[in-house]
Amino acid sequence: MSYAEVNGLRLWYESHGTGRPLVLLHGGYGAAETFAGILPALAERRRVIGVDLQGHGHTADVARPLRYESMAEDIAALIGHLGLADADLMGYSLGGGVALRTAIxxxxxxxxxxxxxxxxxxxxxxxxVLAAMAEQDERVGERMRGTPPHQLYARLAPRPADWPALWAKSGALLRREYDWSAEVAALTVPTLLVFADADSIPVTHMAEFFGLLGGGHRDAGWDGAGRPAARLAVLPGLTHYDIVRSPALPAAVLPFLTHPAGAPG
Structure with a gap:
């Protein structure tokens, strides 16, 4: 467990296991600890680096807004701080947006x-879901005191009194419009999209996202030669809120990280 001084931020991270680095980025109001249930499976095969994003977990907030783009710069700086030529990234929810922006x-x-x-x-x-995001502010944060996310924050945060401020900044982030479709379509990084079949995101958008990455446009052929570099996994019986704890998640992710791009499996 340590801190990296990056972009005026003391970014907290922890490392488990050995091998090729895999950086984990948690969801909103969470922390690297969110991945505790699946960490052993990942750390058996990889050097797993869990990060607490700006204003979350062990990482204290700083005087800048929460933005996907600036948090992506933090992750890029962390990779450099660790002396890594590159790394695999896996982000969930908020962290998924940060991971995507880092790749872009x-x-x-x-x-x-x-x-x-x-x-x-x-x-x-x-x-x-958009309507609920639009309502997030300090008052909602006060009502969330005593819930599991608040308990996690109160236990880890350097300044637990910043809880309402996190809700204010998160609400401002979640109300901002964005559309990264053109940048996603230009990505060449091999990408796996993972969703729950009862996610907070409709299946139509899952297909749209996959399509931007080159997936779902044609039959792969009997030998798989037409398979895109991108992958799509829709995990059954899960939701946006429990997918990150399911053993089905590392079972879907590890083969993608291990197999050569374009190879079956």
Missing amino acids: QHPGLVRRLVVVSAPCRRQGWYPE
């Missing part, structure tokens, strides 16, 4: 990209 902004630093339960444009969420 620094494609040379990302060997493989895994985006879990995150869209490539804001309107990719269900309307009721």
Whole structure:
């Protein structure tokens, strides 16, 4: 467990296991600890680097807005701080957006990209999810005191009193419109998209996102020669809120990280 001084931020990270590096990026109001249930399976095969993003977990907030783009710069700087030529990235929800932006902004630093339960444009969420995001502010944060996310934050945060401020900044982020479709279509980083079949994102957007990456346009052929570099996994019986704890997630991710791009499996 350590801190990296990057971009005026003391970014907390921890490392487990050995092998090719895999950086894990958690969801909103979470921390690297969110991945505890699947960490052993990942760390058996990889050097897993869990990160607490700006204002989350052990990483104290700083005087800048929460933005996918700036958090992506933090991750790129962390990869450099660790002396890595490149790394695989896996991000969930908020962290999925940060991982995607890192690949867009620094494609040379990302060997493989895994985006879990995150869209490539804001309107990719269900309307009721967007409505809930639009209401997030300090008052909602106060009502969330005592919930598991608040308990996690109170236990890890250097300044637990910043909880309402995290909700204010997160709400401002989640209300911002974005559409990264053109940048996604230009990506060459091999990418795996993972969703739950009862996700906060409709299946139509999952297909759209996959299509931007070159998937779903044609039959792969009897020998798989037409298989795209991108992969899509829709995990059954899960939701946006429990996919990150399911053993089905590392079971889907590890083969993608291990197999050569374009190879079956």
